Amino acid sequence: MLPAVLVVEDDIKLARIVRAYLEGADFRVSHAATARDALRIAEEELPLAVILDLGLPDKSGEELCQELKELGDMPVIMLTAKSSEEERIAGFALGADDYVVKPASPRELVYRLKAVLKRYDGGAAGSRPLSFNNGRLILDSKRHEVTRDGRTVTITPTEFKLLLTLASAPSRTFTRDELVSKALGYQFDGYDRSIDAHIKNLRSKLEDDARSPVFLKTVYGVGYLFCGEQDAL
Ligand code: CA
Numbered sequence: 001m002l003p004a005v006l007v008v009e010d011d012i013k014l015a016r017i018v019r020a021y022l023e024g025a026d027f028r029v030s031h032a033a034t035a036r037d038a039l040r041i042a043e044e045e046l047p048l049a050v051i052l053d054l055g056l057p058d059k060s061g062e063e064l065c066q067e068l069k070e071l072g073d074m075p076v077i078m079l080t081a082k083s084s085e086e087e088r089i090a091g092f093a094l095g096a097d098d099y100v101v102k103p104a105s106p107r108e109l110v111y112r113l114k115a116v117l118k119r120y121d122g123g124a125a126g127s128r129p130l131s132f133n134n135g136r137l138i139l140d141s142k143r144h145e146v147t148r149d150g151r152t153v154t155i156t157p158t159e160f161k162l163l164l165t166l167a168s169a170p171s172r173t174f175t176r177d178e179l180v181s182k183a184l185g186y187q188f189d190g191y192d193r194s195i196d197a198h199i200k201n202l203r204s205k206l207e208d209d210a211r212s213p214v215f216l217k218t219v220y221g222v223g224y225l226f227c228g229e230q231d232a233l
Pocket of ligand 1: 009010011053054055056
């Protein structure tokens, strides 16, 4: 299943309208009316993007935005009645990728969502390279290039997508099914062993010792996670 756009909005009527427009533009949509539900859903399905109402019953949208960004690198469009310049700037400072002021035109929202996704094109990590463990491992999604200890690693597009998916959310465990749908882009019912083969190849390219991996860890009975200290760029 393709990842969904998560609409976080406690105004159910507005949420319904936004959903209808997004679905009309061929997006899959999940909805949360509280920050708590939003975090749970975001953790479960790592959404394509989040449309986030700032006025939520259980938490400020600003706070939620930060927590979502910590879960994974997903674009966030803030939807709010707050319209002063200071408030918009504060939103961007928290990592919002765009800002739509209520009353919002759903068509504008869809347009902005597409624009934000286009900027994110090339992988969940956006265009800035991801660097880990003091530059030991660098993923450049613009060039589709991986550098390990200063040397370029030959990597297939599938391996790159898989690595990028994992490294975009360090320490988050991904199930095999999730990795198949997010990294390989198709749905697979049942137990897919192809992920294991790709991970094995990646380990042989990235790890000093593929049998005791530092970056790509197995979570037994569940799937895989990426381990690495992300460097500030
Ligand atoms: Ca609200």
